[in-house]
Structure formats: structure tokens, C-alpha cells
Amino acid sequence: MTGTPLDPDAAAAAKGEAEEQARAQRNLGWHLLWKTLLEQKRALILGVAIGVTWTAAKVAVPQLTKHAIDRGIEQNGPLLAWSVFIAIAGVATGLLTAGRRYLAFRESRWTETLLRERIYAHIQRLHVAYHDKSQTGQLMSRASSDLQQVQQFVVMIPITLSNVAQLVAVTVILSLTDWRLAIVALAPLPFINVASRRFSSRIHPAVLAVQNEQAQLASVVEESVSGVRVVKGLGTEQVQFDKLRKEADDIQRVSLKAAGIRSRFLPAIDLLPSLGLIAVLGYGGHRVINGDMSIGDLVAFNVYLTMLVWPLRNIGMMVALGQRAAAALVRVHEVLSTEPAVKSPEKPRQLPPRTSATQTGAVRFESVHFGYDVDREILRGFDLAIAPGESVALVGATGSGKSTIVRLLLRFYDVTNGRITIDGVDVRRLDLGELRRNVGVVFEDTFLFNDSVRNNIAFSKPDAEQSIVERAARLAGAHDFINQLPDGYDTQIGERGYSLSGGQRQRVAIARAIVADPRVLVLDDATSAVDPSKEHEIRDAMRTVMSGRTTIVVAHRPGTIALADRIVLLDGGVVAAVGQHRDLIESSERYREVLAAWAVRDAESDAADGSGIAETRGSIAAPTGGD
Amino acid sequence: MFGMGAGVAPEDQLDRSQTRRVLRRVLRMAYPFRKTAYVSLGCVVVTTAATLAAPILVRHGIDAGIRANDVYELNLSVGLYLVITALAYGFGRLQYVFLNRTGEAFLRELRLKVFAAMQSQSMAFYDRNKAGVLVARMTADIETMGELIQWGLLQFLASGFLVVLAFAVLFTLSWELTLVVLIVFPVIVIASVKFQRDSNVAYLSVRERVGQNLGTLQEGIAAVRVIQAYAQEDHQIKRFQRSNRSLFDSHVRSIRISTWYFGLVEFSGVVAASLVVGIGGWLVHRDAVSLGTVVAFILLLSSLFDPVQQLSQLYNGVQSAAAALHKLFGILDSEPEIGEAPDAVDLPRRGVLEVNGVTFTYQAGTHPALKQAEIVVRDGERIALVGPTGAGKSTLAKLMARLYDPSIGSVSYGGTDLRRATLASLRERIVVVPQEGFLFNGTIRENVRLARITASDEEVEAALARLGILDHFERLPDGLDTEVRERGSRLSAGERQLVALGRAALVDPAVLVLDEATSNLDPGTEAEVEAALERLMQGRTTIVVAHRLTTVQRADRIVVVDKAQIVEVGSHAELLERNGKYAALARAWEKSHAL
Numbered sequence A: 001m002t003g004t005p006l007d008p009d010a011a012a013a014a015k016g017e018a019e020e021q022a023r024a025q026r027n028l029g030w031h032l033l034w035k036t037l038l039e040q041k042r043a044l045i046l047g048v049a050i051g052v053t054w055t056a057a058k059v060a061v062p063q064l065t066k067h068a069i070d071r072g073i074e075q076n077g078p079l080l081a082w083s084v085f086i087a088i089a090g091v092a093t094g095l096l097t098a099g100r101r102y103l104a105f106r107e108s109r110w111t112e113t114l115l116r117e118r119i120y121a122h123i124q125r126l127h128v129a130y131h132d133k134s135q136t137g138q139l140m141s142r143a144s145s146d147l148q149q150v151q152q153f154v155v156m157i158p159i160t161l162s163n164v165a166q167l168v169a170v171t172v173i174l175s176l177t178d179w180r181l182a183i184v185a186l187a188p189l190p191f192i193n194v195a196s197r198r199f200s201s202r203i204h205p206a207v208l209a210v211q212n213e214q215a216q217l218a219s220v221v222e223e224s225v226s227g228v229r230v231v232k233g234l235g236t237e238q239v240q241f242d243k244l245r246k247e248a249d250d251i252q253r254v255s256l257k258a259a260g261i262r263s264r265f266l267p268a269i270d271l272l273p274s275l276g277l278i279a280v281l282g283y284g285g286h287r288v289i290n291g292d293m294s295i296g297d298l299v300a301f302n303v304y305l306t307m308l309v310w311p312l313r314n315i316g317m318m319v320a321l322g323q324r325a326a327a328a329l330v331r332v333h334e335v336l337s338t339e340p341a342v343k344s345p346e347k348p349r350q351l352p353p354r355t356s357a358t359q360t361g362a363v364r365f366e367s368v369h370f371g372y373d374v375d376r377e378i379l380r381g382f383d384l385a386i387a388p389g390e391s392v393a394l395v396g397a398t399g400s401g402k403s404t405i406v407r408l409l410l411r412f413y414d415v416t417n418g419r420i421t422i423d424g425v426d427v428r429r430l431d432l433g434e435l436r437r438n439v440g441v442v443f444e445d446t447f448l449f450n451d452s453v454r455n456n457i458a459f460s461k462p463d464a465e466q467s468i469v470e471r472a473a474r475l476a477g478a479h480d481f482i483n484q485l486p487d488g489y490d491t492q493i494g495e496r497g498y499s500l501s502g503g504q505r506q507r508v509a510i511a512r513a514i515v516a517d518p519r520v521l522v523l524d525d526a527t528s529a530v531d532p533s534k535e536h537e538i539r540d541a542m543r544t545v546m547s548g549r550t551t552i553v554v555a556h557r558p559g560t561i562a563l564a565d566r567i568v569l570l571d572g573g574v575v576a577a578v579g580q581h582r583d584l585i586e587s588s589e590r591y592r593e594v595l596a597a598w599a600v601r602d603a604e605s606d607a608a609d610g611s612g613i614a615e616t617r618g619s620i621a622a623p624t625g626g627d
Numbered sequence B: 001m002f003g004m005g006a007g008v009a010p011e012d013q014l015d016r017s018q019t020r021r022v023l024r025r026v027l028r029m030a031y032p033f034r035k036t037a038y039v040s041l042g043c044v045v046v047t048t049a050a051t052l053a054a055p056i057l058v059r060h061g062i063d064a065g066i067r068a069n070d071v072y073e074l075n076l077s078v079g080l081y082l083v084i085t086a087l088a089y090g091f092g093r094l095q096y097v098f099l100n101r102t103g104e105a106f107l108r109e110l111r112l113k114v115f116a117a118m119q120s121q122s123m124a125f126y127d128r129n130k131a132g133v134l135v136a137r138m139t140a141d142i143e144t145m146g147e148l149i150q151w152g153l154l155q156f157l158a159s160g161f162l163v164v165l166a167f168a169v170l171f172t173l174s175w176e177l178t179l180v181v182l183i184v185f186p187v188i189v190i191a192s193v194k195f196q197r198d199s200n201v202a203y204l205s206v207r208e209r210v211g212q213n214l215g216t217l218q219e220g221i222a223a224v225r226v227i228q229a230y231a232q233e234d235h236q237i238k239r240f241q242r243s244n245r246s247l248f249d250s251h252v253r254s255i256r257i258s259t260w261y262f263g264l265v266e267f268s269g270v271v272a273a274s275l276v277v278g279i280g281g282w283l284v285h286r287d288a289v290s291l292g293t294v295v296a297f298i299l300l301l302s303s304l305f306d307p308v309q310q311l312s313q314l315y316n317g318v319q320s321a322a323a324a325l326h327k328l329f330g331i332l333d334s335e336p337e338i339g340e341a342p343d344a345v346d347l348p349r350r351g352v353l354e355v356n357g358v359t360f361t362y363q364a365g366t367h368p369a370l371k372q373a374e375i376v377v378r379d380g381e382r383i384a385l386v387g388p389t390g391a392g393k394s395t396l397a398k399l400m401a402r403l404y405d406p407s408i409g410s411v412s413y414g415g416t417d418l419r420r421a422t423l424a425s426l427r428e429r430i431v432v433v434p435q436e437g438f439l440f441n442g443t444i445r446e447n448v449r450l451a452r453i454t455a456s457d458e459e460v461e462a463a464l465a466r467l468g469i470l471d472h473f474e475r476l477p478d479g480l481d482t483e484v485r486e487r488g489s490r491l492s493a494g495e496r497q498l499v500a501l502g503r504a505a506l507v508d509p510a511v512l513v514l515d516e517a518t519s520n521l522d523p524g525t526e527a528e529v530e531a532a533l534e535r536l537m538q539g540r541t542t543i544v545v546a547h548r549l550t551t552v553q554r555a556d557r558i559v560v561v562d563k564a565q566i567v568e569v570g571s572h573a574e575l576l577e578r579n580g581k582y583a584a585l586a587r588a589w590e591k592s593h594a595l
């Protein structure tokens, strides 16, 4: 809390409201778990039943031991029979332990598995703006470490219930045997429970802190390794080393703190039961000497006391585990209850069918406004109509919003004003799947999956025939180099596989878009890493792909721009100029600037002199001229 | 607790002599920490002895006190028991404190050493070892070690100590009952060993699938834009479900293994007790043992069985930690390929960059990526490297900055072989802006400052201003303090490259190597940036790898690389004249310009 609230009542009310809200959220989290567990109720109930039966067998053993000592040994009774009874109880506890363990672990893993799938499916459908703001690592921990906390809690449910049963049974038996001794012997035990609970809640933040520091160290290492070219190129090894030293120091510090907490609690928790045992020996011993109880009872007391140690610890832990699971469930619920901001409409409209007779793929941007942040508009009334089958080159300076337009067309984001239509249908009225199947994009940074080349290319149609995949690869100029890979189309690529060069990656991505066979094809600077001679080949192939298909090309190289029927210059969030390259070079100052086109113009005029390519150093030195 | 947390893959398993060597080396490395280590060991011994003393005192209390009706003996036992418990508590606390102090100090040392060793490696090392593996060395492997050092090793000794001592005590109490215990004992030992072996296998499969599942999860999140763009959500969800279910299956297998084991342990414990009661009682009748002895046996049973279980778990832990250490030592022992010679000298301030008959191979047995390269770059000269994809341009550029050392031949600056230069002077004189402008998590300002960590805010801004790109970034809502997010995803592709270029403008090198550092920029910005860089580099040596004609034309000399060889060198005009490879390349460019 900051500052002194002027009105204490209002502050209290606000605080109460916050607590109310936190409680409501926790309830939602529990509700989520409850619903998941209901699906497994049969196995869980069975687990609890087995657990309680186990308790009965377990509690019987010291009783039998006691009788064996008192009647068998001390009074020369039927010793063998008592031993056999104990052995039978041994068989029963063995079997029941196994059953309880199996059911508890299996069901808890199942809960975890189901919830993880729900989270993954939900994440896949969340809008891109959500992903912009969330970090991969955080979403990962929702589906991994948070669910682990839930699992650890669920596994304890049958175990804790049988522990409680055991606790009650033992207390009753001991009180019936000798209530005075029972009070003395049991007195230290509640402290075990209190201590474990306190320990769990203290150690948890400490352990989290250790994990957190370890994760920070891991990210320093990850960064230094992935960015090793930058680190070495600039010679900043020392900087990274200093960062690492800081993290290593932090780990040491927080680990020692955690060790301090352990040292304060663990020996005490280990030794508290001894106090009960000492009490039994001292007080109980005197009672036996006085003839108030039997030695068998004394031994049984001892055994029962040791039997209670684990249940008491577990129950203490359970409380802390429950708190942790509740917090984890709240976080999980938060993800699952986030509504995708971009989703298919209730009653989607259909795009007109694609037949060879009618030309489809008309795209219109109607006075589109958009900004990622409210205080900065990237597009300020972008207007553009693209005819079916037409190809348009989108040109603009770095950061002008070209890729943004592509993302809007895919409906990664919704426009803040205006609208975008395909074949006359507003993209917001279309089913998302339908829209995206009809718009195929090659992004500027190529993402390849850890999978075979074939599966990467056939991404949009996993069952596509090999011939289709190969045709796409050929058109993208990738077939030749793929054939030279160790396993051809079956070569595993991606981060964990064979590393492709920048140019090769881009060609695989282009092939991926060709396989999708979209109505509208978008190439976002898709050939920047392909060398010009190769690009030339691809370009010829691209003509085939583009014919009869609406295409939007974002490019910087004149040769690629030349693929288009029309060129659109994006500047200041609006269309600054439209036309043919030649006209624009003549008429648009900004176009010349963006393309650094003075060089080309010189080259063209010089070409007439027959020298081929002009010496342009002079003109470069004085770039933009009168601006 | 090691328990299910440890495992060694068969290929990582060390043989006995390897294990011994590794452990000996650890002891040597731990030598500086020996004082605290001895103290911890002492604490462990005292605590263990106290655990064992308790049942003996109970026996004494029963036999000499209760059954003999001797109150004094009973009270003596109780008093001693109290004292021992207090001792165990005090030493138990000390044990934690000292063990962790020793362990954490050792681990810190190990982290720093391994990281330093990694950093002193050349790029070739990073080519051989995938990023994920190196990160695992620094994290998972060291953490495994941590568990071993913090309590595993000493606990291992303590448990062994406890088992031996417990048997000794049992034997002196009653050899007959010891024999009875020995009937059940092997069952536990064999079961524990088998359980450890099986659960090791099961654990490895769980670990592998957890890794796989996390990988699929991570890929699914990282690729969410591509997946949505191609409307493949359902397919990806199914793919994840498959990997998730196979993880579940693997969990269930491992649960089954622990199920029978824990059942059996529980069963054996009770059966052992029944045998001790039955046979012990019979012996009591014949006055061969005392009743107190029987009770002591029942109580001692658990301090016998627990350590055996622990021992077999710990053995696994020791093994997996030894395997982890072995890998870490592998890194510590690898000769730094880009090390500093003992007689290293500073590079001169200015000079000629000379490539002398350099041949370079990335991996032994593969074709050289560069053959017999020969070139002299004059001080202040501007050189462009051109050629088709995979020709070896980047390779040559990297060799010139000593990111790799030549396999044959040498690279020298101002007459000093780069291999004899001090690393500090090398990185000060020669700076590389690599092909992919890698951005680190943090703000734009921090990313630029990376080039010279001591630079002030003003200097960072001045560097960007000199490139003419400061305005652009200042127009962002948070200006230079904009968080670039993961790998710079908040910025446009060109903006990311501008940040990387800003780094180059912040340092003041004698030689600047730009490897396609402007490929994502629009030609206008590119020309501006390059012109600015050219002004900055006035009179300094520049080496540019480029795919654009305009860039290439401005170079003093052009070096054409083709099929791992330098095939042509000369100015733009000269090379056109020669009508060779460059002229052909230029014509291709020409075509891409012509409309």
C-alpha cells in the first residue's frame, strides 16, 4: 500500500473487495479441478476405499505384536499363531499399499494430462495480440510446473484421507489402552504437524527463489550460446561472464537461505517423535513397574508412535500443497478463461466458390486504421483495391507497416477502423479457418518445425501426395538442394535437426505456401536471403504460381517488385503512390528515396552508353537531395 | 531426494575406473573447501550414531529397568535418550549448514569454471555442440551434481555406515535373531537393486518424453502465428495430444514399477517383524535372549531397512552425478581453440590485413569451405565479398576476424598473426556484425550498448544519431527504452537489423566486418546507413558481404568467391572488363534491376 488513505473506511472496503476477488478466483480454480476430478470419480473413490482398508490392516499389526508379546512370550501362549497373524497382516498391507499407490499416482497423472491438453488447445486458439504480450516461458510453466503442483496435490488426496483415518484409529486405540500414557506420548506429535506445515510454507518460496535464480542463469547461458556470434563478434565475453557470475552468486545466496530453513525445521521434525518415545519409555516404564500396564502395551505404544510420524508430516504438507495447488489453479484458470479476441463469427459467411470460370481473390482495404498500442497508429486510412488475379508489390521504408498489413489480412489483429474484404466479404464475417486457408503467407522470419522437410512443406495439407510436395519445392527452387540433403525429403530440419542456410530456409517456406494453394498469396520479403542469381530462377517459377492468383509481394529489390502488375508505396500509414515502376520513379520523390532508385536511374541512362553498369559512387555520397 | 529423480542413460554409464577417476578429481577440486567438509562429515557421524543408540537404550530400559524393577536404570536410560536426542538435533542442524556451505561454494566455482571454459572455445565448438546441450551442461548437469554434493555423497557414506553398524549391534545383541533378520534382508536388497535398475530405465523414458513433450509444447507456442496462419490448430492439437499421451503411458509404466516395490517393502517389513516375534519369543522361552532384545530388534528393523533402500537410490544418484561430471570435465578439458598464446602481443593500432594461403574445413573429413585463399587488404581499404550462396563468403569474413582459426595458412594484421594477438586487442581492433542480428531480451538501448558496456546513454544515442536512425527509434512510444521482447519480436525485421548496426557504430574498430548486415532494410535506409557507416569508417578497413549491387559497387576492390575459392579480385570496372564470374553476376543483378 502506498500513501495514507484519506478515508479508512473506503480503504478497508477496497481491501475487502480485493480479498473477495482473490477468494472468488480461488473458487474458480478449485471449481476447475473439481470438474476435472469428477471425470475420474470411480478410480478416485476406489483409491480412497483401498486407502482406508489399508489403514485397518496397518493399525492391526502393532496390536497383534502386542498380543504376541503379552500372550505368546510373557504368558507362554500360542506364539506361532500370533506370528502367522502378523504375517497375514503383512500380506494385506503389502497388497493394499500397492493398490493405493497405483491408483493415486495414475489418477493424478491423468488429471495433469487432461488439463495440459486443455491448456495447449486453448493457447493455440488465443489471438496473436495475447501472444505478443505473453512470454513463451510463462505459458510453458502454466502447462508444466503449475500442473505439476496440481498433480502433487491430487496424488495426496487418497493418501491424506487414509492418513487421517490412521491418525484417528491410532489415537482411539492408544487412549483405550492407557489414556494417561496416550496423552503424554501423543503430546509432542501435533508439533510435527505444525512444524511440517510451517516448514512447507517457508521452504516453498525459498525453493521457488532457487528455481527462479536457476532459470535466470539458464537464460544467461542460453543467450550467450544462441547469440555467440554477436558475443564473439563484438568481443563482449566479459559482459556475459559478469552476468553469469552475478547469477551464480544469487543461486548460492538463495540456496543457502533455503538450507537455513531446512536446518531449522528438518532435524526438529525428525526428532520430535523421539520425545514421544522417551515419554513412553519413562512414564510407561514406571507404569509397567507399578503393574499398571503390560510390556506388550509399551512396545505397541512405541510402534504406534513411529507409525504416526509420516501421516502427521503428510497432513502438514498437504495443507501447504493445497495452497500451492490453489495458486497454480488460479493461474491455469486465468489462461483457460481468456476469451480469444479474434474468433469466428456465430454465423460465418461463405466465400464465393473458386471455379475456373469466375475470377476470385479480390482484396479490398477500405480506409483501414490500426495501431498495436493505442498511442501509436501504424495505419491511418489505408485504402487499396486489388482485382482478382492481380499482383501488387507493397513497398515502404523499414517499420512503415508492410508486415502489419499482412497480419491484418490474416486477421491476426482486427482493424480499429475501416474494413478488409475478400471477394466482397468482410474478413470478420468469415470463419477463421476458411479465411486463413484462402490466404497463404510466407513470413519474413521463416519458422521451420522440428520435422522432416516433407512435413514442413506439406504443413497445410499433412496428407498431401509426394508429387504435390515436390512440385511445390521445384517451383520454390528448393528441390535441388533438398535432394542433396542426407535423407532427401525425409531429412529432419529445424532447431534439433540439419541446419539450413538462410536462403534455403526461405525457399522451404515458399514451398509451404505453394502447397496451401491459396486464393491470395502473400510474400513478405520472402527472398531477402536468397542470392540474386538464384532469386532470378525462383522468380520465373513464381510467375507460374502467381498466374491467375491474387498476389501481394513485399519486397525491396527492384527485380522482385517487377513481378507485380502494380506497385503500392506505403508511407505514413497511407497509400502514398500507386502505379508502374517507371512512372513512380519519375513522379514520386519518396519512391525514389525508399528504393534508392537514383542509382538505378543512372544505371539505366548509362546503359545506353554501353558500359553495362554505371559507376555510382558519386551519386550515393549525396543521398536524398532536396527533401 | 534422488529417488526417482536420478537416472543414467546406458551410453552415459561410466565404468569403474572412469568413476573412480571422476570422483578422485572431485575430491581434488573440493580440496579448498576441506575444512567445512570435515566438519560436515563429523556431524554426519554423530547424528548417525545417535540414531542407532536409541533402540539400544530402549532395550536397556526394558531389560535392566522395567523387567528388573530397577527405577534407577530406567531413569538413566530415559535421561541418556534425552541427551542423545538433543545431540542429534544440534549436530543435525550443523550438518545441514556445513554441507550446504561446502556444496554451494563448490558449485559456484564449477559454474564459473565451466562457463569460462565454454567462452574460451571457438565457433567450431559451438557448431559441434547444439545450444540445448550446452545449456543443459550448465543447468541440469550441474544441478544433478549439486544434489550429490549437498547431501548425497555424505548420506551415502552415512547410510553405509548405518547398515554396517546396525548389523554389528544386532549381532552383539543376539546372533540368533540376526540370522532371522538375514532371511528377509536379502529380499529387500535384491528388490531394491532390481527396483533401482527398472526405475532407472523407466525414469529415463519419462525424462525423455517430458523433454519431448516440452519441446512440442514450446514449438507449438513459438510457432503459433504460423499455425494459425495456415489454420492448422486442430492438427497441432492432435500432435500435442499424441506426445502428451505417450508421456502419460510412460508415467504409468514407472508407477507400476514403484507399485510392486513399495508393496513388497511394506510386506517384508511386517513379515520380518513376525519372524522376530515368533522366533524371538521361542528363544525368550528358552532363555536364550531377553525380551528387551526382541523389542530392540523390532525397533531396529526400520533403521536397517530404510538405509538399504536409500543406499540403492543413492548409488544411482552417485552414478548419474558421476556421468554429469564426466561431461562437465569434458568441457573443462577441451583445449580452448581460440585461446591466448602465453606470449601474446597487442595488435598494432593500424595495419594491413593479410590472408596467407588459408584453407579451412568446418568438420574434419568434409570438403574445405575455403581453399588457398590469398588476399592483402590495405589499411583503410573497403572490400566487398561477393559470390553465390554457400560459396564461402561468410567463412572468409569469419576467418578474417578470427572467429575460427585457419586449418592451413594464417591471417595477420599489421604483421602480427591473429593467433598471437591478445584477445582484448583483437576484439578491439576487429568487430563483426553477423548475418543475423541477434537481439537479447531487454530494451533497444541495452541491446546497442552491448557493443561497449561502458558507453553512457548519450554515447548510445550519439551512435544511433550518426547512423541517422535515432529519430526512428525515438518515435516509438517508449523510445530507446522500448522492450524488444523475445528475440526482438516487438520490432520490424528491418528495425532489428538497425539495432545490430547501431552496435557497430558504438565501437571504434580499425577493421569492421559486415556480413549481410543490411539485407532486410529498404534500399533507401540501407544506402543512408551505409553512407553513414562509410563516413564513420573513413580511413578504416571495411569488409562487406553483400548481395546488392549498389553496395558492391562502392567498394575499392571486390573479391569474388566461388566454390570455396577466391576467383577474382579487382575494382568494379576492372572486373567488368575481365568479363569473368563477376561480370556474369553483375549481369544477373542488372537483370533484377531492369524492369
Ligand SMILES: Nc1ncnc2c1ncn2[C@@H]1O[C@H](COP(=O)(O)OP(=O)(O)OP(=O)(O)O)[C@@H](O)[C@H]1O
Residues within 6 Å of the ligand: A132, A372, A373, A378, A396, A397, A398, A399, A400, A401, A402, A403, A404, A405, A444, B489, B490, B491, B492, B493, B494, B495, B520, B522
Ligand atoms: N507486435 C508488435 N507490437 C507493437 N508494435 C509493433 C509490433 N510489430 C511491429 N510493431 C511496430 O509497428 C511498426 C510497423 O511494423 P511492420 O513490421 O509492419 O514494419 P514493416 O513495414 O514490415 O518493416 P520491415 O521492412 O522492417 O519489415 C514498426 O515500427 C514496429 O516497431
Ligand SMILES: Nc1ncnc2c1ncn2[C@@H]1O[C@H](COP(=O)(O)OP(=O)(O)OP(=O)(O)O)[C@@H](O)[C@H]1O
Residues within 6 Å of the ligand: A501, A502, A503, A531, B127, B362, B363, B369, B387, B388, B389, B390, B391, B392, B393, B394, B395, B396
Ligand atoms: N558452421 C558450419 N558448419 C559446417 N559447415 C558450414 C558451416 N557454416 C557454413 N558451412 C558450409 O560452408 C560452406 C560455405 O558457407 P558460407 O556460410 O561461407 O557461405 P556464404 O558464401 O556466406 O553463403 P550465403 O550467401 O548463403 O551466406 C557452405 O557449403 C556451408 O554449408
Ligand SMILES: [Mg+2]
Residues within 6 Å of the ligand: A402, A403, A404, A444, A524, A525, B492, B493, B494
Ligand atoms: Mg516487415
Ligand SMILES: [Mg+2]
Residues within 6 Å of the ligand: B393, B394, B395, B435, B515, B545
Ligand atoms: Mg553468408
